[in-house]
Every structure is written in C-alpha cells, then in structure tokens.
Amino acid sequence: MLTNLSFTSYAKDKILLIGDSLSAGYGVEQAQAWVHLLQNKYIEDNTPITIINTAISGQTTDNAILKIEAWLTTHKPSHVLIELGGNDGIRGFPIKLLQKHLTQLVTISQQHGAKVALMEIQIPPNLGPRYRKMFTDTYTKVSKQTNAYLMPYFMTDIAIKPSLMLNDNLHPNAKAQPIIRDFMHKEIDSWLQDRRLNKTRV
Numbered sequence: 001m002l003t004n005l006s007f008t009s010y011a012k013d014k015i016l017l018i019g020d021s022l023s024a025g026y027g028v029e030q031a032q033a034w035v036h037l038l039q040n041k042y043i044e045d046n047t048p049i050t051i052i053n054t055a056i057s058g059q060t061t062d063n064a065i066l067k068i069e070a071w072l073t074t075h076k077p078s079h080v081l082i083e084l085g086g087n088d089g090i091r092g093f094p095i096k097l098l099q100k101h102l103t104q105l106v107t108i109s110q111q112h113g114a115k116v117a118l119m120e121i122q123i124p125p126n127l128g129p130r131y132r133k134m135f136t137d138t139y140t141k142v143s144k145q146t147n148a149y150l151m152p153y154f155m156t157d158i159a160i161k162p163s164l165m166l167n168d169n170l171h172p173n174a175k176a177q178p179i180i181r182d183f184m185h186k187e188i189d190s191w192l193q194d195r196r197l198n199k200t201r202v
Helices: 034-044 061-075 086-090 095-111 129-146 177-201
Strands: 013-019 049-053 079-083 115-119 149-151
Touching: 013 061, 034 049, 034 177, 061 095, 079 095, 079 177, 086 095, 086 129, 095 115, 095 129, 115 129, 129 149, 149 177
Parallel strands: 013 049, 013 079, 079 115, 115 149
Antiparallel strands: none
16 A cells, blocks of 8 residues: 555545556556656655555456445545456456446445546457447446546557557556656646536536
C-alpha cells in the first residue's frame, strides 16, 4: 500500500486507487511503478494529494467488492479511482455481471461520500470485436447511470508499442511507467478540476 504519512496529514484530496496488476506495478520494482512515481511528483510539487494504492495483481471486480467497504472505512478517501475489469474481460466474464459489479463499486464508494472516477478499460482484440465493444461500452453506461467521471485508459497508446511492454504483451515495462505517470497526472488533475467546477456551479 502506497501512502506517505507526513504528506497525508495535510492532503486535501485523498485518492483510493482500486486496481489490478497495471497499477500494482507488476513486473517492475515498486520504486519504478507509476503510482509511486506520481506520488513522488505530488510531494516534490507540494501538491496536497495522497494516493492510497490498493491495486492487486489478478484482481477482478467481484474480488474488489468483497474488500471495498473495509478500504473505504479504513482510509476515508475523498476520491475513488476504479481501474478494474481487465482480468474480468480476459476470463470472459459476462458483460451484465461486469456492469453489475462496476455499478456496485461506484455506488458503494459514493455512499461513503467519495467522488468516483471509472477508468475506461480496453481488452485485447483476440477476445473478439463484439465482446470487446460491449465490454468497453459498459464503462460509458455505468458512468452515465452513476454520474461517475469517465477517465480514459492509460494503456491505449502504450499497449501498441512493444518497446513499452513486458514480454507477456499485457503489462507495461519500466520504460512505460513515467509515461503513465505523466498521463495520470494530467487526467487526475482534469478529474479533480471537473468535480470542483461542478461543485461551484451547484
């Protein structure tokens, strides 16, 4: 779990990241992983944001449902970022089940008072165009139904470049991690700004 206690004490935004191996730093040293790099950037820039990383390699949406209440109760995040579904897709989980689980993860987080972002996960082409489209469309549906912020997938431009991938062609290598960090720095900033603007309008 990735927290910085001295930084957490004055962080205005506490982001609970619920993810899988892509955010858990699979195949790289933890010091090289994008979440660690991004937290370090926030500290260096004196930006009051703390990331609580609960990402686990192999995690599926149903696994996360069993743990989310404990995570929310323990950490009391202001924001929750859900980066899940890739393992569901690879295992061929029914789309209706994926939608149900994602909706539960979002609504439970919202019931705890957190603002939620849902990352639009994409799966490999070899799973078939029909299933792949239905899979990706699920994220838009859940986002609209729950009013969660829809965040673009950080692997879209990386997965197509072998030089940025591990030999399994599923996970980003160490060279890709700073690229993901910069992508997520921009996207998280857009998400937080969007929520602040909405709050101001209300």
